Amino acid sequence: MGKLIYYELLKTFLKKRTYLGFLIVAIIVPLVEVAMKLEGGRFLQLATRRLQEDFFFVGSLFNGWFVSYQIMNSLWVHIPLLISFVAGDQLAGEATAGTYRLLLIRPVSRTRIFLAKVATTLLYTLLFVVFLGVISIGLALALLGGGDMIVIERGILVLEESSVAWRFLLAYLFAVWSMMTVASIALFFSSFVENAIGPIVATIGVLIVFMVLTVLPLEIFDPIRDGLFTKHMILWQKVFNDPIPWDEIWKSVTVLGIYTGVSCVAAWAIFVRRDILS
């Protein structure tokens, strides 16, 4: 099994498209962070303009932690797209290239090949989110330094610097978990189509529909909202609440886990049964 995973990783990481997401992150994150540094605290001032009418701010809360949080917040809609580029290609890419005919005539069960694909997809997701975290937090701290972190949502919350690092660690762990759900959905679509674009488009389509249903303020959607994975994808934000709402977090972890599991099982069932006609 180790050998199968090794060669799946080799195939994935020797493919140029695998690095597209890394390249985009490597361009956009430094660009935004350098721009924020050049703008000084204007961004924070704009964001807290209303609050400043009622409160008096002492010291600078515009630091690396604040910027990292903002980056995570704003990129989180786009990261699934980049994840689906690779995850959606895992099975459909073989169909497109005709290499199913190379792989699936060997004395290895399709289940083992599928498991190697799943492991590769999840490992890619992990590496990608870790890369985003390292480059985003590392550069922001290097450029702007640390300090207490201000969280502006419905109200304002200042988190002590001593608790910020582990909150980010937890946030990225939960981010990996939610991105694995996206990757699994892309893998599911990848299991029954013959071209590599289809799963990407389908995954983005599902994301858009689910996101719209999640945020649309219509009561008719209330009963299903809790079951939409997009509602739970932002669970990482909750670790920046005080106190941390662990009940909500575990509920989100469970819902996302169910989506991941069901997507993978469905993809497996299709993959092991399908006729290879490409």
Next chain:
Amino acid sequence: MIANSILRTYNLGKQYKKRWAVRSLNLEVYRGDVFGFLGPNGAGKSTTIRMLLSLIKPGTGEVELFGHRLHSHREQALRSVGGIVEKPDFYLYLSAVKNLEVVGALSGGATRARIMEVLELVGLKGREFDAVKTFSHGMKQRLGIAQALLADPELVILDEPTNGLDPQGMKEVRQLILHLARDRKKTIFLSSHLLNEIELVATRMAIINRGELVVQGDVQQLLSQSEQSVVVEGSPATAIRKVLKSLRRLVSSSSEKDGIFDVEVQVKDIPALNKALVRGGVNVRALIPKRSLEQYFLSLTEGQTSDR
């Protein structure tokens, strides 16, 4: 199972909607055969091969390889089988060696020495570290054969291995097939719509048309049972006419054009025809057999109406 039989299909069939791509196919390949699997385009050859290699699940019947049922014992059944299905596709961004390493990992592992050995066998030494995207079609075809041979299988299934090759490439592949069969004792299952290819290399064959088996057996035996067209060249023409008239029992038909005679005769009766011509005072310049597998194939498949 007969001890010598390493591939058998039992009533193998596959239906797409209402159309049968393959129906009630019973094939038997013996150890050491170069088994020609012949049929026109769309006859069901590739569908059959996909079923033999577990890419497609049969709708009816089953496949048995080395005594193992493919459906229930897939891994054991495929352990000694290598193959190419239609055109050989690879990971174009990987080198030939890396592609074979990927394939090797799925076949129990292949050492670098073994990879180099098969690349040398198919004439790709020197290009082993080049990305496959730089390969010509012929080179990819040869790499396809290399991957089929990598795990040193006893049975090699080749689906149209000379497709798209130039005459020289086709000749090289034919020679390679003969080398594998004669020197390396491989059993070859060779599918082709090129009849001369089968005629040149196959020992046994099956002909399939519209998804159904038309005939199966020893190539030479099947051809000898058939009528052969022979061109008779000689003089004088009057003596030839006289002899042919006297041989009505052997000669089913004959025609003459510019002093050259086309004679329809059973293969086994050709020596008798020759003898009669000589006895009849004909100076026989040549007896040229015209009948080929192609004619045999056409005689079997032409006129078959599709009722599906």
